[in-house]
Amino acid sequence: MEYPYYPGCTLKTTGKKDEEAALEVAKLLGFELKELPTWTCCGVVYNLTSDVMADHLSATRTLIRAQEMGRELNTNKLVTLCSMCYNVLKQVNLMYKNNPDKLYNVNLFMDTEEDYLGNIEIIHFLEVLYRDIGPEKIKEKVKTPLKNLKVDPYYGCMLLRPKSIAFDSQDSPHVMGDILSALGAKVIENPMTVECCGAHQIITNKEAVLDCVQRIVTISQSKGADVIVTPCPLCQYNLTTAQKSLFEKGKINQKIPVIYLSELLRISLTENNENYLKDYMFIKDKLEDRGGL
Amino acid sequence: MAESNKIPLVSVFIMGKEYKVPSGLTLMKAMEYAGYRYTRGAGCRAGFCGACATIYRLKNDYKLKSALACQTTVDEGMYLVQLPFTPANKKKYDMEKLNIAHNALLKEYPEIARCISCNSCTKVCPQELKVMDYVQASLRGDIEKAATLSFDCVQCGLCAFRCPAEITQYHVGQLARRLNGKFVAPKAAHTEEAVAKVLSGVIKEEISKLKAMNLAEIKEIYKKRSIE
Amino acid sequence: MKLIKGYPESMRESIEKVEKTREKRLKAQYKQMSLEERDDVLNKYHPDYKPEVKRTLSVGPSKGEIVPFEVADLIESYPRISEKDIDLSNIDYDVDLLIIGGGGAGTMAGIWATYEGIDPEDILMTTKLRHGDSNSIMAQGGIQAADKPNDSPEIHYLDVIGGGHFANEPDLVEALVSDGPGVIKWFEEKGVMFDKQKDGTMITMHGGGTSRKRMHSAKDYTGMELLRVIRDEFINLSIPAVEFSPAIELLMDDKGQVAGAVLFNIETHQYYVVRAKSTVMATGGFGRLHIQGFPTTNHYGATADGLAMAYRCGARLRDMDSVQYHPTGAAFPEQIVGLLITEKVRGLGAQPLNKEGEMFVHPLEPRDVESAAFIKECYGAGGGVETPTGMQGIWLDSPMINMIKGEGVTERELSAMYRMFKRFDINMVEDPILVFPTLHYQNGGIVIDANGATEVKGLFAGGEVTGGVHGKNRLMGNSLLDYSVFGRRAGISAARHAKKASVGKLTLAHVTKYSEQLKKAGVPESRKSPMILPEYRGKNVLSRAIDIF
Numbered sequence A: 001m002e003y004p005y006y007p008g009c010t011l012k013t014t015g016k017k018d019e020e021a022a023l024e025v026a027k028l029l030g031f032e033l034k035e036l037p038t039w040t041c042c043g044v045v046y047n048l049t050s051d052v053m054a055d056h057l058s059a060t061r062t063l064i065r066a067q068e069m070g071r072e073l074n075t076n077k078l079v080t081l082c083s084m085c086y087n088v089l090k091q092v093n094l095m096y097k098n099n100p101d102k103l104y105n106v107n108l109f110m111d112t113e114e115d116y117l118g119n120i121e122i123i124h125f126l127e128v129l130y131r132d133i134g135p136e137k138i139k140e141k142v143k144t145p146l147k148n149l150k151v152d153p154y155y156g157c158m159l160l161r162p163k164s165i166a167f168d169s170q171d172s173p174h175v176m177g178d179i180l181s182a183l184g185a186k187v188i189e190n191p192m193t194v195e196c197c198g199a200h201q202i203i204t205n206k207e208a209v210l211d212c213v214q215r216i217v218t219i220s221q222s223k224g225a226d227v228i229v230t231p232c233p234l235c236q237y238n239l240t241t242a243q244k245s246l247f248e249k250g251k252i253n254q255k256i257p258v259i260y261l262s263e264l265l266r267i268s269l270t271e272n273n274e275n276y277l278k279d280y281m282f283i284k285d286k287l288e289d290r291g292g293l
Numbered sequence B: 001m002a003e004s005n006k007i008p009l010v011s012v013f014i015m016g017k018e019y020k021v022p023s024g025l026t027l028m029k030a031m032e033y034a035g036y037r038y039t040r041g042a043g044c045r046a047g048f049c050g051a052c053a054t055i056y057r058l059k060n061d062y063k064l065k066s067a068l069a070c071q072t073t074v075d076e077g078m079y080l081v082q083l084p085f086t087p088a089n090k091k092k093y094d095m096e097k098l099n100i101a102h103n104a105l106l107k108e109y110p111e112i113a114r115c116i117s118c119n120s121c122t123k124v125c126p127q128e129l130k131v132m133d134y135v136q137a138s139l140r141g142d143i144e145k146a147a148t149l150s151f152d153c154v155q156c157g158l159c160a161f162r163c164p165a166e167i168t169q170y171h172v173g174q175l176a177r178r179l180n181g182k183f184v185a186p187k188a189a190h191t192e193e194a195v196a197k198v199l200s201g202v203i204k205e206e207i208s209k210l211k212a213m214n215l216a217e218i219k220e221i222y223k224k225r226s227i228e
Numbered sequence C: 001m002k003l004i005k006g007y008p009e010s011m012r013e014s015i016e017k018v019e020k021t022r023e024k025r026l027k028a029q030y031k032q033m034s035l036e037e038r039d040d041v042l043n044k045y046h047p048d049y050k051p052e053v054k055r056t057l058s059v060g061p062s063k064g065e066i067v068p069f070e071v072a073d074l075i076e077s078y079p080r081i082s083e084k085d086i087d088l089s090n091i092d093y094d095v096d097l098l099i100i101g102g103g104g105a106g107t108m109a110g111i112w113a114t115y116e117g118i119d120p121e122d123i124l125m126t127t128k129l130r131h132g133d134s135n136s137i138m139a140q141g142g143i144q145a146a147d148k149p150n151d152s153p154e155i156h157y158l159d160v161i162g163g164g165h166f167a168n169e170p171d172l173v174e175a176l177v178s179d180g181p182g183v184i185k186w187f188e189e190k191g192v193m194f195d196k197q198k199d200g201t202m203i204t205m206h207g208g209g210t211s212r213k214r215m216h217s218a219k220d221y222t223g224m225e226l227l228r229v230i231r232d233e234f235i236n237l238s239i240p241a242v243e244f245s246p247a248i249e250l251l252m253d254d255k256g257q258v259a260g261a262v263l264f265n266i267e268t269h270q271y272y273v274v275r276a277k278s279t280v281m282a283t284g285g286f287g288r289l290h291i292q293g294f295p296t297t298n299h300y301g302a303t304a305d306g307l308a309m310a311y312r313c314g315a316r317l318r319d320m321d322s323v324q325y326h327p328t329g330a331a332f333p334e335q336i337v338g339l340l341i342t343e344k345v346r347g348l349g350a351q352p353l354n355k356e357g358e359m360f361v362h363p364l365e366p367r368d369v370e371s372a373a374f375i376k377e378c379y380g381a382g383g384g385v386e387t388p389t390g391m392q393g394i395w396l397d398s399p400m401i402n403m404i405k406g407e408g409v410t411e412r413e414l415s416a417m418y419r420m421f422k423r424f425d426i427n428m429v430e431d432p433i434l435v436f437p438t439l440h441y442q443n444g445g446i447v448i449d450a451n452g453a454t455e456v457k458g459l460f461a462g463g464e465v466t467g468g469v470h471g472k473n474r475l476m477g478n479s480l481l482d483y484s485v486f487g488r489r490a491g492i493s494a495a496r497h498a499k500k501a502s503v504g505k506l507t508l509a510h511v512t513k514y515s516e517q518l519k520k521a522g523v524p525e526s527r528k529s530p531m532i533l534p535e536y537r538g539k540n541v542l543s544r545a546i547d548i549f
């Protein structure tokens, strides 16, 4: 199976490794993510308050690119790795589905592009893993079971909100937990799992970001987690860097590693994973400590 | 100059004012034929300098078109105006202090993050470059792509005029190309070696031998030189 | 007129013949001429070898030199201003270094003067149009430098001297070729995107008259890429530049040194007085004089202003009798007649052909020889292709390029050419293109030494405005190198001079004196220079123009 794939800016900059891992994981699980030949920024935020067409052009253009590639690959799906991109693209898409006249207008404006027909379905990598592949199949492919590794699945706020775009329960999501269990890990429940990590306030209100992150990681640590796993490269980056500041300020006395989902999957789905573990010595240590490797 | 009595005339509207000019002229020559003497708006007269950016409309077409006046033929009923200057701030930077981190371009030109992908820049570019794509590549730190996509830019400024995000695309492209040439592209080792050879003084010696020859001798050597 | 893919029926017939012979020609080589054969065709057909188009200068430091009429008229012209018009006591810009001309040479001079320790605030560059509107930005084919293992500056030296018919100034040639590798390295460090192989090796090609492949390029936008980078650097260094303000006369002081210039704001018509300890003349060439009525490849401001101004201060000129015609100017369509078709088109494999689709000359003879051969074929052998406007031309079989070098090479490496013809509905990958010699380069110019100093104190010069580097004929790729080498050297020398020089009382007496000489020689008073910009307005309009406003 081949999916049109939209990387977005983060996966090409701070999230380069996450993308690499995801592409490999896909191969290991028997599908392929094919990057759109040209693409633009997702639009960054879905602007709820303004109804300006200009705010949705970027996302619409991506939908058209997906439509073009989808014709070749015979699919109407577009996969993203980033929760932010997922959120924006899916909301814009939904807006067109619900308002045909908005779709008509935007097509009129973009008169040098083919018309967008409104049929693309935006799915997150996590959804592909859960729906199209399934925990059972993933379990079969595990080469290195993550026995005894205590993982805290952290969804963040972009993936399951608003309700109209959610593909899992907003109160007690289980999709990521199910997959992590399939890898053999011990899944911890954290009430903060769908709370915001504060990333979007990084410029305007650094203190607020630190507060958010402190709450998330403190609970995670108190529950005994070895690592936080997230399907959002922005959360991954923010949780990691904010912890550094918190630590320096003495607000936390220990940092907990945060890993993007695909990287953990890759470690578990490969036999010779020394190379991948190199960057995550803590996992190796934990696994060895408890006789997992 | 074309002979106007033989060649059919067409009507053009230069800044709204109608003139009859021989068909087949470039916009630039048509304006001159009509009596305009260029001070601004003409540089190379050959499509290389971007001085002659022009926008126009045709009758009954809502499209705003663009052209280099020196490289485009007049058409019946054209409404045209030149935009020979674009107010645009070029960042000043010291190349030695820059790097190619993913935010290298964003740091100098943070406004590229405002791009809404409207594609107006690509539509207006008289060089038919994928301007939006090079801005987007810059935004995500793909310097090599931004450099190659913007390479043929004549810095005419039209894209910057059309941009709702107020980006000056061509300055961003310029920086991308310099970063690419300096840091991304592999260095030419043979150039380095050739420079060392010159510094060693052997070249000076060889050339002074040639300089000491009389005309007949040097002609002889020239004729006999091998061609590789 | 009905056009089929850009060409009229009449030309299509000849294109069919070109297509028929192509297969055979792909394997064939045309032999190069001997020195004797070259002389013969030059004497009979090169426009420059006709004695009746030139005359002897009757006044000034190069009195007795033979130059084309158009140049003589420009030199033997009255200044546009006289002493009484200009108030020299009121100085608008007081600087260490004045650079006249915003092309390659001027830009390099500014950068290197700054490196030499002159505060950018004490420099002023003035230019006629915008900074960069110049011949430099138009160069397509490439820049020569002997930096490959099978090459060396002394081999380059021989090529330059031979190409220049052994009339070059040896010291200048030595400087040119010896600085070559350093220039390329410097450009690379500044971020020029040269064409390279994956391992960094420069992709270099032959040019007319080269014995090694040493033409470095950046697609067919070499001049644009170099100029964009150095202009960017110049701006980064915060060197002040005033645009649309050409120099119209040099100033001297009572000690006989050049000491600045009078500038003219072509938009407000105000003049400015610049006092400078050193002045660098970098005004480029003379294509817009349209020698012998030829169309030109040059930019709008290439009117040889610098020659006229420097001459009045006592600067000698040399080799101004020789004019370079580029063999391949566009001959069709009418809209682009005279514009340059880069030599790289032939370098990549396109053969020149007559109307029967036959070869008649080696594709890469030196420029003057190649041009003469084209003119001979059109006007001596009757082999030219006629255009609807009655012009004659030679085919360049451009479709051969992709056949030899591979799919997409034309579109990629000749994107400027490809785009230019595409704009007029001609696809040079499928059809040949029509060419005829066009006025291209001012071989001679102001006499300088290897440091870029002229014979007049305080005046330095570099680039196309100077003479001696290329003798009687410049080879392709050597003038980008010329402006890089001598623009730099002139900038450095001017900076060093400025550090110790002092300027006396400003004067325009030299201008008055020159005018008197002209009067004595009987030169008509209506003749004025510098030209600043050529006149292209419609005859109708000009005949009814009145000056009341």
Ligand SMILES: Cc1cc2nc3c(=O)[nH]c(=O)nc-3n(C[C@H](O)[C@H](O)[C@H](O)COP(=O)(O)OP(=O)(O)OC[C@H]3O[C@@H](n4cnc5c(N)ncnc54)[C@H](O)[C@@H]3O)c2cc1C
Pocket (backbone or CB within 6 Å): C100, C101, C102, C103, C104, C105, C106, C126, C127, C128, C129, C130, C132, C133, C134, C135, C136, C137, C138, C139, C140, C141, C142, C143, C144, C222, C223, C245, C246, C247, C248, C282, C283, C284, C285, C297, C298, C299, C301, C302, C303, C304, C305, C306, C340, C440, C441, C462, C463, C464, C465, C476, C477, C478, C479, C480, C481, C483, C530, C532
């Ligand atoms: C179409 C074309 C293609 C070429 N291709 C090549 C090539 O492939 N390789 C190669 O080596 N060479 C090539 N050349 C030649 C080369 O580009 C020029 O000889 C060289 O760049 C000249 O540089 P310059 O700085 O001396 O003059 P220019 O670049 O012409 O600059 C002169 C500047 O002075 C300004 N100026 C003129 N008069 C005044 C005044 N009175 N006051 C103030 N400013 C003034 C002009 O406007 C201009 O900005 C080509 C030339 C042309 C025209």
Ligand code: SF4
Pocket (backbone or CB within 6 Å): B050, B121, B124, B125, B126, B127, B128, B129, B131, B152, B153, B154, B155, B156, B157, B158, B159, B160, B169, B170
């Ligand atoms: S990218 Fe912009 S400045 Fe460059 S040629 Fe195109 S429109 Fe002009």
Ligand code: SF4
Pocket (backbone or CB within 6 Å): B114, B115, B116, B117, B118, B119, B120, B121, B122, B131, B132, B135, B159, B162, B163, B164, B165, B166, B167, B169
């Ligand atoms: S015009 Fe501006 S906002 Fe629109 S696509 Fe181009 S760079 Fe982006």
Ligand code: FES
Pocket (backbone or CB within 6 Å): B041, B042, B043, B044, B045, B046, B047, B048, B049, B050, B051, B052, B068, B069, B070, B071, B154
């Ligand atoms: S005048 Fe230079 S591009 Fe038209």
